[in-house]
Amino acid sequence: MHPDQLHLHEELLLLALHDTKGTLGGAHTSIGLGGAIAAELLLQERIRIDESRRWRKLVEVRDIRRTDDFILNECLKRIRSANRRASIQTWITRFSSMRKLHHRVAEQLCARRILQADEQEILLIFKRRVFPEIDPGPEREIIERLRAAIFSDDREVEPRTVVLTALAHAVGLLNPTFGRGELRPRKQRLKSLVKGDVIGRATANAVEAAQAAVAAAAVMPAIIASSTSSNSS
Template sequence: MRPNGDTPLRLYEEVLLLALRDKEGTVHFGAHVQYGLAAAFIAELLLERRIGVDANAKRQLVDVVDRSLLGDELLDECLEKLTNAKRRGTVKTWVTRLAGLRRLRARAASALVRRGILKLEEGRVLLFFSRTMYPERDPKPEREIVARLRRAIFGGNVDVDPRTTLLIALTHATGILPHVFDKKRLKDRKARIQQITDGSLVGKAAKEVVEAVQAAVIAAGVAASVAATSGR
């Protein structure tokens, strides 16, 4: 997908688009977007073959295999943090760390503002507190994403490409998917969603990436649950 003639959307941009209310430009209640973004960074770096997960390590340690930058501000910052780390960390550790990046949501939204997909608006809460919102300017990219997900989840036994597989896994784990589709319909397709997210519908090479990203997805889901129960 090439919105407005630009480069294809990154996974983290797709995650954020789905997590935001279209008109209000605020995050849906219960959508743990910080962890979804962090897991999406790990997924993207795996797809771009910048990092790998040590299959021989018991704790799924992340290795940097290519230090060359991608030209994306957030992804490059994540890659540099991984490269400059004094010791290797687990996928779960890195999801937690990357979820704490400075102004993460705002910076991810700014990328979509530059593309002309979102617009930035300043508002106030209770007259005293300022709030930044990102309502949708161009609905076409999100509609295309939703159509992709709908075909994959509700379209029968169709093939699902790796990026769509990862997006479904990310949004499912972080509570975003129920804001995209009706909860009852999703419940009826629980087996299909499981079939997609376990990587069984993609080729062998892609399946290895999907399996590695599953650790990031699980970490995002666990971290989101902890954040919810602790009132974070």
């Protein structure tokens, strides 16, 4: 990767953060970040999905060399050191549960001078970290890439943009970015992008990681509700 190129988890977080408040939007951003990390490792060919088993596709390490990203390196190490292989859905859930994941991704963007770390008081008692945007250029470029992919019928779309579109769609970030009314006529195009109709097999696994993220996001409320019910009984 070019040193100035953002990783998928960094791009997704820029879309999720409020530009001026620096607060996080989207109910499923954490699971989306987990999906973005898995997709990034697939795109960089650090991991692969063993498709020899029809019903149980497991992740395995393909390249043990370090990346230029601390979070990716940590996740790659987790996969390597695991006692048992696991599915992409399992790894996405594990990645999304990493402590202060969105803070860590935001701090990387601060190091790039795109965001700024601040503290915000809540009710004069609590404090929380926020990450307002100080350089809007990278997010604008991301949005323009997404716009070009969604609002055209071009068959040749850059693979990373296809994967980011699938991730943003999975966690509900496209509507606040473009508006529901503007997206409605492009429903079929979005469906085609998310299905991976405009890409090759190499990128299709990364799109599947995005789809796995939305599947995990869909069941998360039920898991939380079940846990709450068990604790209260």
